[in-house]
Amino acid sequence: EIVLTQSPATLSLSPGERATLSCRASQSVSSSLAWYQQKPGQAPRLLIYDASNRATGIPARFSGSGSGTDFTLTISSLEPEDLAVYYCQQRSNWPRPITFGQGTRLEIK
Amino acid sequence: QVQLQESGPGLVKPSGTLSLTCAVSGGSISSSNWWSWVRQPPGKGLEWIGEIYHSGSTNYNPSLKSRVTISVDKSKNQFSLKLSSVTAADTAVYYCARLFYTENSNWYFDLWGRGTLVTVSS
Numbered sequence: 551e552i553v554l555t556q557s558p559a560t561l562s563l564s565p566g567e568r569a570t571l572s573c574r575a576s577q578s579v580s581s582s583l584a585w586y587q588q589k590p591g592q593a594p595r596l597l598i599y600d601a602s603n604r605a606t607g608i609p610a611r612f613s614g615s616g617s618g619t620d621f622t623l624t625i626s627s628l629e630p631e632d633l634a635v636y637y638c639q640q641r642s643n644w645p646r647p648i649t650f651g652q653g654t655r656l657e658i659k
Numbered sequence: 660q661v662q663l664q665e666s667g668p669g670l671v672k673p674s675g676t677l678s679l680t681c682a683v684s685g686g687s688i689s690s691s692n693w694w695s696w697v698r699q700p701p702g703k704g705l706e707w708i709g710e711i712y713h714s715g716s717t718n719y720n721p722s723l724k725s726r727v728t729i730s731v732d733k734s735k736n737q738f739s740l741k742l743s744s745v746t747a748a749d750t751a752v753y754y755c756a757r758l759f760y761t762e763n764s765n766w767y768f769d770l771w772g773r774g775t776l777v778t779v780s781s
Contacts, residue, residue, distance in 0.1 A: 593771035
C-alpha cells in the first residue's frame with residue numbers, strides 16, 4: 551500500500567498570506583494525486599486532480615504541483631473561508647487501493 | 660445535477676452488520692463512473708472502503724475486504740454497503756462518493772454525499 555504523509559499537521563496563517571501544504575508518497579505515484587478540502591461538518595470537496603489540474607469551480611488561488619513522490623498544494627492569498635482540513639489522495643495503477651494522507655489543518659488567524 | 664444521499668441505521672450493535680444505501684438522483688448509476696464508500700472516524704482522516712461499477716464489479720480495501728460487501732441495484736439507481744462483525748472502531752461518518760476518470764487514466768472523487776454517522780455501541 552502506498553502511504554501518503556502530509557506536512558505540516560497544522561498551519562496557522564493570516565488572511566492574504568500564502569499557504570504551502572506538502573504531501574509525500576512512499577513510492578512514486580507519477581501524477582496520480584488529488585487534493586481535497588474539508589470544511590467543518592462538510593464532506594470533502596475536490597480541489598486539484600492529476601497533481602495540477604483545478605476542478606470545476608475552484609478559485610485560481612488554489613494550485614497544485616509535483617510528480618513522483620513530492621507534491622504541493624499552494625493557496626496564493628488566504629481567505630477566511632479557506633479554514634479547513636486538506637487531504638491528498640492517490641490511486642496509482644487501478645485497481646490498486648485508494649489511499650489518503652492524514653490531513654493538514656489550516657487555521658486562519 | 661447528480662446528487663448522492665446516504666441512508667441507514669445510525670446505531671449498530673457490536674458484532675452486528677452495518678448496512679447503508681446510497682441513492683443516486685439526477686443521473687444514472689449506469690454512467691461511466693465507479694461508485695464508492697469512504698469513512699471518517701470522529702476527528703480522524705479519510706479511509707477508502709471500496710467501490711463498485713454498475714456491472715457489479717467491485718474492488719475493496721484489503722484491510723476491510725474480509726468484512727465488506729458492496730452491491731448495486733440499477734432498478735433503484737442505488738448502491739449499498741454491508742460491513743460485518745463491527746466493533747467500536749467502525750464508528751465513523753460514512754460517505755458515498757462518485758469516482759470520475761481523467762484523461763490521464765486516473766480516478767478521483769468528484770461528488771460526495773453529505774455523510775451519515777454510524778455508531779457501534781450496545
